[in-house]
Amino acid sequence: MGRTMNNQELKQLQVIAKHIRRDTIEEIGNLGVGHIGGALSVVDILTLLYFRVMEHIDPKNPRNENRDKLVLSKGHAGPALYAVLAEKGFFPKEWLLTLNKGGTNLPSHCDMNRTPGIDFTTGSLGQGSSAAAGIALADKLKRIEAITYLIIGDGESQEGQIWEMAMFAAQYKLSNLIAFTDYNKLQIDGSTSDIIDLGDIELKWKGFGWFVQRVNGHDFEALEDAVLQAKAQGEKPSMIICDTIKAKGFSLAEGLASSHNMAYSKEVAKQAIEELMAEDGGKEK
Amino acid sequence: MTDIATMKDFRTIYADTLIELAQEDSRVVVFEADLMSATGTKHFKELFPERSINCGVAEANMVGIASGLSSQGFIPFVNTFGCFATRRAYDQFFLSANYARQNVKLVGLDPGITAAFNGGTHMPFCDIALTRVIPDLVVVEPGDGWAVHHLTKAVYAHQGSVYVRLQRKGNPIFYDANQTFELGKGIIVRDGKDVTLVATGAVMLEQAILASQALEKENISAAVIDMHTIKPLDKELVLSYAKKTNAVVTCENAQMAGGLGSAVSEFLSEQYPTVVRRVGIQDLFGEVGTVEYLMKRFALTAGQIVQEAKDAIKRK
Ligand SMILES: Cc1ncc(C[n+]2csc(CCOP(=O)(O)OP(=O)(O)O)c2C)c(N)n1
DSSP: OOOOSOHHHHHHHHHHHHHHHHHHHHHHHHHTEEOHHHHHTTHHHHHHIIIIIOOSOOTTOTTOTTSOEEEESSGGGHHHHHHHHHHHTSSOGGGGGGTTSTTOSOOSSOOTTTSTTOOSOOOSTTHHHHHHHHHHHHHHHTTOOOOEEEEEETTGGGSHHHHHHHHHHHHTTOTTEEEEEEEOSBOSSSBHHHHSOOOSHHHHHHHTTOEEEEEETTOHHHHHHHHHHHHHHOSSOEEEEEEOOTTTTOTTTTTOGGGTTEEOOHHHHHHHHHHHHHSOGGGGO | OOOGGGOSOHHHHHHHHHHHHHHHOTTEEEEESSOHHHHTOHHHHHHOGGGEEEOOSOHHHHHHHHHHHHHTTOEEEEEEEHHIIIIITHHIIIIIIIITTOOOEEEEESOGGGGGGGOGGGOOSSHHHHHHTSTTOEEEOOOSHHHHHHHHHHHHHSSSOEEEEEOOSOOOOOSOTTOOOBTTBOEEEEOOSSEEEEEOSHHHHHHHHHHHHHHHHTTOOEEEEEOOEEESOOHHHHHHHHHHHSEEEEEEEEESTTSHHHHHHHHHHHHSOOEEEEEEEOSOOOOOSOHHHHHHHTTOSHHHHHHHHHHHHHTO
16 A cells, blocks of 8 residues: 555654653653553554544544444453543543542453543453454444454463454454554563563464454554454455554663663653653654 | 571562472472462572573463463463462463463462552452452462471372462461461460451451450450461351351452351351451552551451441340
C-alpha cells in the first residue's frame, strides 16, 4: 500500500504519543511504583488507534454501541490507556494523579465499571482475549459494523486461554477482531525466550487460522498500514505482531525486564520527562 | 539460618527455608509462573538450577506439571499470587493434585488486601473458601516470621497437598525463637476469660492482639488464638475456649463466607452452640489502595474486632 499518512499527520501522532508517554511516566511516578515498562511499550499502538483509527469514540457517550472497542488484555498497562482516555477527554487529567490511591477511578488494572472509556475489565492475563472475541461476536450477531481491537503481551501469550480463543475466533471467522501482540520480548522474570519461548510466533498464529502481519510497533505508518490490510482482508481474525521496546521513551528503563513493576521517584520522573520532551519527535521514525 | 526476626520480608524467610529443605532433600522442587521476582526464589535458582522450574504465565499448566512431578516422588512447592493459585488453577489443583492424592504444596502470595496496588483483580478474598472444601487438603496461613519458617518445614514434612496463604512483604514478629508450630494445632497467644479472638494470618493476628490490649483497658479479658491452620481446624482448642469464654470472634483477611469464620461457626453450632461474631470481608470484591486504606475500607481493624467482641459478650 502507498502512504496513507502525510508528514504533518505523522508528526501530530508523534507529538501526541510523546504527551501520552509524559503523562504515563508522571502518573506512575506520582505514586512511586507501577507497571511502567509494559505501559510505555504500547503507547504508539494506543495512540494510533485512539487518535486515528477507531471510529465513533465519543467521550460524552462512552458506551455508544456502534463504536470500535478496545480490550487491553495486558491490563497492567492500564496507566497508558488512562493517559490516552484523559487526552481524549473521557475524564479530567487530574484523575491521573489518583492512580491506585484508595477510592480512585483508575486502578492499576483496567476496570470497565470504574473508568469511563474502558471497554472491558482485565488484569488476569489471558482473560481479556476471550472477552474481546466475545465482543466481536456480539457485534457480528447484532450486525454492528465495528472493529474490536485487542492488545495482548508476549508473556501473556503463554496462557493457554490465548490459544483457546485463537481457535474460537478462527472458527467463527471474527474478521472484525484485530489483535496486536506487544512483542517486547520481556516478561517479569526475564526474556520470554529464556522462560517459555514463543518460538515462531507468526507461524503459530497463522497455523491457528489468523491473518498475520508483523511490524515495528513504534512506527505509525507501518501500524496503520497493517490495520488497513487487516480490515481489507475481511475473512479471518487478524494478528499484528508488533516488535516493541519495553519502557520505550524512559531512557533509564528502556529494554530492561526490571522496568516491569518499577519504583521511581517524582524526581526521576521529572528528569525522564525532560529528557523525553527534549527529543526531536521527527527522529523517532 | 540468620535470625528470622531480623529478616525483611516473609518471602525471604520462605525462600531461604526452601533452600534449607532443598539442601537436605533432592526431591524438593520450586515452581514459578513468571513471578519468581515476586516470590524471591532467585537465589534458589542459582543454587539449584535444575530444581527451579519457571512455567511462564501459565498457572493451570504449572499446577498440572507439578502434580505429574509429584506422582514420581518429587515434592513441588508451587508459587504464584493467591488469586491465580486458586481461581486460575482450581480444577488442576482439585483433580490432579488432590483427587489424585498427590503431594503438591501450592503457595498463594499476597493474600486478601495485601495485594494492595495490584487491586481487585489480584485480591484473593475467596481462596480460603475455595480450598477449604477440598477433602483432606491442609490450609495454612502463617502469622509471623517464625511461623513462616517453621510451618514451611511442616508443610514439607506433611504427606499430602497443602495450600499456604503467604503474605510476601513485611516481617511482623509475635513469637520468640523457642515457639513451636504444629499443623492443625492453634497457638494460644494470650489467655483470657471473657471472649476469644480467633485470628489467622499476620494482618489479623496483629489486629487481634491490639484489640485484646484495647479490651483490657476496658476490663474485658480477651484470649487470642493464632489459628495458623484453617483446615484441619483445631477443634479441641476452639471447643475448650468456647466453653471457657462463651463468646468467640473470628478474624481473617479473607471472605468470611466459607473462611475461618465459617469453619469455627460450623463446628461450634453443631458441637457447642456459642455466640460467634466474624470479622472479615463481607461479600465484597477487592479494590486498589494501600494496605492501611484497605483495612479501613473492609473493616479489618482492631476497632472492628473490639466492637464485635463487646457485641458477642452482650449476647452471651
Ligand atoms: C493470570 C495472570 N498470571 C500472572 C499475572 C502477573 N503478571 C502481571 S504482568 C506479567 C508478565 C506479563 O508479561 P507480558 O505479557 O510480556 O507483559 P509486558 O512485558 O508487555 O508488560 C505477569 C506474570 C497476571 N496478571 N495474570
